[in-house]
Amino acid sequence: MKLIEHFILGKNYSGNSKRKSKVFDSATGEQSAEVKLATTQDVNTAVENAKKAFESWSNTPPLQRARVMFKFKELIEKNSDELTKIIVSEHGKVYDDAKGSLIRGLEVVEYACGIPQMLKGEFTENVGTNVDSWSIRQPLGVCAGITPFNFPAMVPMWMFPMAIACGNTFVLKPSEKDPSCSTRLAELLKEAGLPDGVFNVVNGDKEAVDALINNKDVMAMSFVGSTPIAKYIYENCAKNEKRVQALGGAKNHCVVMPDCDLDQAVNGLMGAAYGSAGERCMAQSVAVAVGGIGDKLVSSLAKKVGALKIGPGMDKKSEIYVDIGEKEGAKLIVDGRNFKLKGYENGYYIGGCLFDHVTKDMKIYKEEIFGPVLSVVRAKNFDQALQLVNDHEFGNGVSIFTRDGDSGRTFSNKAKIGMVGINIPIPVPMAFHSFGGWKRSLFGDQHMHGPEGVRFYTKLKTITSRWPSGLRSDPEFVMPTMK
Numbered sequence: 001m002k003l004i005e006h007f008i009l010g011k012n013y014s015g016n017s018k019r020k021s022k023v024f025d026s027a028t029g030e031q032s033a034e035v036k037l038a039t040t041q042d043v044n045t046a047v048e049n050a051k052k053a054f055e056s057w058s059n060t061p062p063l064q065r066a067r068v069m070f071k072f073k074e075l076i077e078k079n080s081d082e083l084t085k086i087i088v089s090e091h092g093k094v095y096d097d098a099k100g101s102l103i104r105g106l107e108v109v110e111y112a113c114g115i116p117q118m119l120k121g122e123f124t125e126n127v128g129t130n131v132d133s134w135s136i137r138q139p140l141g142v143c144a145g146i147t148p149f150n151f152p153a154m155v156p157m158w159m160f161p162m163a164i165a166c167g168n169t170f171v172l173k174p175s176e177k178d179p180s181c182s183t184r185l186a187e188l189l190k191e192a193g194l195p196d197g198v199f200n201v202v203n204g205d206k207e208a209v210d211a212l213i214n215n216k217d218v219m220a221m222s223f224v225g226s227t228p229i230a231k232y233i234y235e236n237c238a239k240n241e242k243r244v245q246a247l248g249g250a251k252n253h254c255v256v257m258p259d260c261d262l263d264q265a266v267n268g269l270m271g272a273a274y275g276s277a278g279e280r281c282m283a284q285s286v287a288v289a290v291g292g293i294g295d296k297l298v299s300s301l302a303k304k305v306g307a308l309k310i311g312p313g314m315d316k317k318s319e320i321y322v323d324i325g326e327k328e329g330a331k332l333i334v335d336g337r338n339f340k341l342k343g344y345e346n347g348y349y350i351g352g353c354l355f356d357h358v359t360k361d362m363k364i365y366k367e368e369i370f371g372p373v374l375s376v377v378r379a380k381n382f383d384q385a386l387q388l389v390n391d392h393e394f395g396n397g398v399s400i401f402t403r404d405g406d407s408g409r410t411f412s413n414k415a416k417i418g419m420v421g422i423n424i425p426i427p428v429p430m431a432f433h434s435f436g437g438w439k440r441s442l443f444g445d446q447h448m449h450g451p452e453g454v455r456f457y458t459k460l461k462t463i464t465s466r467w468p469s470g471l472r473s474d475p476e477f478v479m480p481t482m483k
Contacts, residue, residue, distance in 0.1 A: 006046070058139045168220075227440050249440070255385045259404055350371065
């Protein structure tokens, strides 16, 4: 049986724990590997080595750090097929979706290649007579990331390329459900020329998480996962005086206006609701049908949901709370619960599900399902649809499909949501913008990657300087002002 270990100080590290977790092939349901689960001592070993590596890496010129990122980017592209197959085998994504997620992570690496420009500070000459003032951004130290199972390449790459390019060292705790991709990325970083100890991977469960939270040498924590755990990470990191960004759950709405291009809206919803089997924080799990478009929308969706192609991830024809919804009175239009795939009876499969006449008091509306389930809610008008969006506790992403510029502009301005799409089904920002939600979808002040990523992984220092001119003045005991 394949054994997946940790990656510390540039090599595989067995660690002290005898505890292991099983890793499965999602297509067959068979165990494919075992992964070692880190002890607190293992985590502390990773942090200790990262702290030592920080001394020299933080003093490495940004241009040299960028060159490592350029080489890393080249190696990801060279090994993209291998990395994609690792994602498919352990997570179960279809090949093209896994490849797309890898590319979106790669885009953050590309952005990190420009770090010399992004770390340039500001300078003001003569803020006072013969006094200059300037600002610089300096790295924090050891940073850590805790990432979910649903994007084993993309989400870690939201974090560590920016952190490392800014001059920090990094300890990654990926999901123990699909850990192999993180280890392979660590190997590629070493091949790219990254010094040993700058990037480390510890596999584990809550013990490893708590060890990172409680280690005083971890200066910043990044997290993506469910809202209860995001809140736990945020509160406990704050107690330990760490900088933290913790991205939580979502219940993303898609508002479908009567004047929209219905085919465009339906196709957008299909990909947004059922792509990645609905296992993404930007999945659109609620369609808000405004006015009289509801019946047409549901009819069009039902045909496509029923025709979804479901199969193993390497089959390139594959595309991808139901009991509770029925009990609460929602109308189940398409039921995918009993789906079985011939030859893969023990695999982890469910067909697409579609509910109609869902109301805001139902559990399937209020909670994140994280599966291929779309709920259709009826709204009388634009204002009621907007109110639904704004009243929900989550505020990650939202979309509107409309031909009316006034509706689109008003919606983008009034929606209390972090990422908004207008005729765009999944409004995920590019790497040179920043990703993050509002309300209970984000705990912390700064979003991930883009300009916010640079700010999160650096601290600002402002320097004010005056050089002796041969004149000495007496001490002053008042608030200093520039003269």
